[in-house]
Amino acid sequence: MSISVAVSGASGYAGGEVLRLLANHPDVSIGTITAHSSAGSRLGEVQPHLHSLAVRELQETTVENLQGHDVVFLALPHGASADIAAQLPDDVLVIDAGADHRLEDSEAWEKFYGSAHAGTFPYGLPELPGARNALRGARRIAVPGCYPTSALLALTPGFSAGLLEHDDVVIVSASGASGAGKALKPHLLGSEVMGGMSPYGVGGGHRHTPEIEQGLGWAAGAPVTVSFTPTLAPMSRGILTTATAKVRTGSSAAQLREAWEKAYDGEPFVTLLPEGQWPATQSVLGSNAVHLQLAFDEHAGRVIISCAIDNLTKGTAGGAVQSMNIALGLTETAGLTGSGVAP
Structure with a gap:
């Protein structure tokens, strides 16, 4: 059974990288893709390298457009993810590639980001001690900063x-x-x-x-x-x-x-x-x-x-997809490669 995935912020670098990886993921079907200022455009206009998805239309980033999927990636600016994540159903896997849910210390968040702390999600860096156990079965994940x-x-x-x-x-x-x-x-x-x-x-x-x-x-x-x-x-x-x-x-x-x-x-x-x-x-x-x-x-x-x-890969989108695989019980390496591109 294919896993339905929505990606917000698809016109940006992080969102585009998430889509690049998901396009080759054997267990995923890409549903709604959203953006802000680019809404209404074809994805190929802003991410021309994503050939297989080029004709897809970017939707507005709203809770309504992101609902109905098994997984939602939020590749949004800092401070923009928390409100959307809070409105998505608890059984949806929400993966926040922004900073909103990374920090445990609310004072540190307010000092460095200047807004109210939204809470803390399990941390999506599987190689840290104990991290995989926290990610298995999780329905909210905070992707680390690069x-x-x-x-x-x-x-x-x-x-x-x-x-x-x-x-x-x-x-x-x-x-x-x-x-x-x-x-x-x-x-x-x-x-x-x-x-x-x-x-x-x-x-x-x-x-x-x-x-x-x-x-x-x-x-x-x-x-x-x-x-x-x-x-x-x-x-x-x-x-x-x-x-x-x-x-x-x-x-x-x-x-x-x-x-x-x-x-x-x-x-x-x-x-x-x-x-x-x-x-x-x-x-x-x-x-x-x-x-x-x-x-x-x-x-x-x-x-x-x-x-x-x-x-953009291990530092953002790759870590997000790797964490998704663990949370859903998929092969951890699915959709990912450990081989670089040279020269």
Whole structure:
């Protein structure tokens, strides 16, 4: 029996990526697709790469248009998902790709997002300890932010194993311009982005900081303090995260590597690369893959982990589809690939 799926925000990058993956999913039939300003247009006008769905008409994003489906993906701007999710029936699987339901701490939400907290859904990052159990049978899922996906996958094994200090974590991530969405912004014009890099959200001001601290706190069993700096890289898609943390006295390079190997042994999409080989965003392009490498800087007493993901696939839509598969009892890898596109 085919699972009926509706996708909102289908004219944007995240919604378009969800549709790209669902179009090749063996267990899914794509029902209503919606947008805001593009409503009434053919999908092919705004997502010309989605050939099999090009003639489909974009509907208005309303609760009425999204009802009647088994699964609803909400690929909407932050603050726009909560009201719709609350009005959909409890037996519908609602997957929120926005930030509305990621944080447990209402004060952190209000500080970084400036609106009332809508509550918390199970967190859609299956590779975290205990996450799959929480996702099985779930009917509400919060898809992680793209930066937190890379940061949490990079650092969680060390905190789960008790090898890292909690108060000296530094994360620097470089993201492609698609991470800022499809809306026109002067600083994201090709002539502004190509050929250079720039930081933003410096000094603890980026909205993903509390989400990263929340996830690492789950792994550590205690609060973790993070200094997070995002940078804009001259590429369309991809994230390369470099995360470092102070290693607890007495821990060795062998113990560190063993912790990461154990954490991701058997994971279908996470690869700890052979020693000496470092991740590259091009290697995971278009895939749900995660490439990791670590090194122990004994002089500084720090572990350095590099993580590469595609921000639109594993960082958003791929993680959403993977979580849907788990929630519905489907094959976890259905509709997804771990192979990148090169060159």
